[in-house]
Amino acid sequence: MKLFFDPRELDHAPEQELHNGGFVPYAEHPGRARNMLGALAGTVAPADRGEAPILRVHDAAYIDFLKNAHARWIAAGRSGDAVGYTWPIARRRPLDLERIDAQLGLFSFDASTPITADTWDSVYWGAQSALAATHEVLDGASIAFALCRPPGHHAGADYLGGYCYINNVAVAAQAARDAGVAKVAILDIDYHHGNGTQDIFYDRDDILFVSIHADPVTDYPFYWGHADERGEGTGEGATLNLPLPRGTTLAEYEPALETAMEAIAAFGPDLLLVSFGADTFEEDPISQFKLKTEDYPALARRIAASGLPLVVVMEGGYATDALGRNVASFLSGF
Numbered sequence: 001m002k003l004f005f006d007p008r009e010l011d012h013a014p015e016q017e018l019h020n021g022g023f024v025p026y027a028e029h030p031g032r033a034r035n036m037l038g039a040l041a042g043t044v045a046p047a048d049r050g051e052a053p054i055l056r057v058h059d060a061a062y063i064d065f066l067k068n069a070h071a072r073w074i075a076a077g078r079s080g081d082a083v084g085y086t087w088p089i090a091r092r093r094p095l096d097l098e099r100i101d102a103q104l105g106l107f108s109f110d111a112s113t114p115i116t117a118d119t120w121d122s123v124y125w126g127a128q129s130a131l132a133a134t135h136e137v138l139d140g141a142s143i144a145f146a147l148c149r150p151p152g153h154h155a156g157a158d159y160l161g162g163y164c165y166i167n168n169v170a171v172a173a174q175a176a177r178d179a180g181v182a183k184v185a186i187l188d189i190d191y192h193h194g195n196g197t198q199d200i201f202y203d204r205d206d207i208l209f210v211s212i213h214a215d216p217v218t219d220y221p222f223y224w225g226h227a228d229e230r231g232e233g234t235g236e237g238a239t240l241n242l243p244l245p246r247g248t249t250l251a252e253y254e255p256a257l258e259t260a261m262e263a264i265a266a267f268g269p270d271l272l273l274v275s276f277g278a279d280t281f282e283e284d285p286i287s288q289f290k291l292k293t294e295d296y297p298a299l300a301r302r303i304a305a306s307g308l309p310l311v312v313v314m315e316g317g318y319a320t321d322a323l324g325r326n327v328a329s330f331l332s333g334f
């Protein structure tokens with residue numbers, strides 16, 4: 001299995017994030033990728049497929065903002081990382097505001113996702129890794145892994161959040177559609193609900209989104225991922241949310257995965273993309289499931305039993321010292 005990664009994914013390194021009312025070191029730091037690189041066999045650098053596949057998913061105004069936000073922050077006399085401090089309730093109306101602070105609020109949904117001078121380069125190359133893995137499978141490989149950093153599944157068409165800026169798995173899914181794949185399924189098994197991915201494809205029936213995650217009644221991102229969110233319009237029924245309680249172990253996780261895989265089989269996709277987060281691990285510092293390192297191969301085996309071509313895209317996982325081990329354990333099941 002080829003593992004795609006570009007060293008520029010290491011450059012994005014915000015200093016801190018707001019956590020439970022105080023500033024703490026940034027959980028989604030470059031050491032995560034370094035730990036994965038240390039535990040996995042050699043990686044392959046992705047080709048450069050340009051911005052066009054990113055713009056198939058994200059609004060041009062948002063991408064323009066992402067590229068320029070940090071320079072504008074500095075031009076406004078600030079130092080350090082750019083981060084918002086005020087948000088439009090339910091988006092208010094589409095006001096065309098120039099001020100950097102207004103735009104940070106407009107294009108984000110939380111305060112845990114700062115923009116640095118290196119953010120654009122890292123997220124661009126992370127997306128290229130996801131595209132490279134997808135094209136590897138479209139060209140005939142049975143599986144490929146995209147070591148994406150930063151992660152992507154919380155980012156929507158025009159917003160960042162949850163350590164995510166470009167939605168790597170969504171860019172990959174749309175690229176597969178554009179290459180002629182008729183039906184694509186996305187299985188999201190990060191601890192947190194993939195609200196960005198859900199939003200991007202909510203009204204579409206050509207891309208199924210299935211997510212197993214911590215119940216948003218108790219866990220971030222709170223406002224999405226409830227079981228009654230099932231898609232809208234032509235997308236009605238093409239979103240499936242399977243929230244689980246804090247404390248979930250493998251024995252409780254497996255029936256949800258079975259339900260997810262049955263829904264995917266019923267949809268009849270030609271390709272399966274997996275948003276994989278290792279923050280379901282029992283020792284994750286910001287998450288509350290109880291999966292063990294040795295549990296991950298069983299999840300992979302159930303996914304592989306679908307017989308579908310697979311692209312695995314890296315999302316979260318914050319127990320840094322165990323991260324590479326957990327990813328290697330998961331990949332060993334394929």
Ligand code: Q9C
Pocket residue numbers: 017018019020112151152153154162163164190192220277279315316317
């Ligand atoms: N600092 C992913 O796993 N938590 N994102 C914000 C505590 C955000 C996790 C409050 C968690 C985002 C990709």
Ligand code: ZN
Pocket residue numbers: 190191192277279315316317
């Ligand atoms: Zn997560």
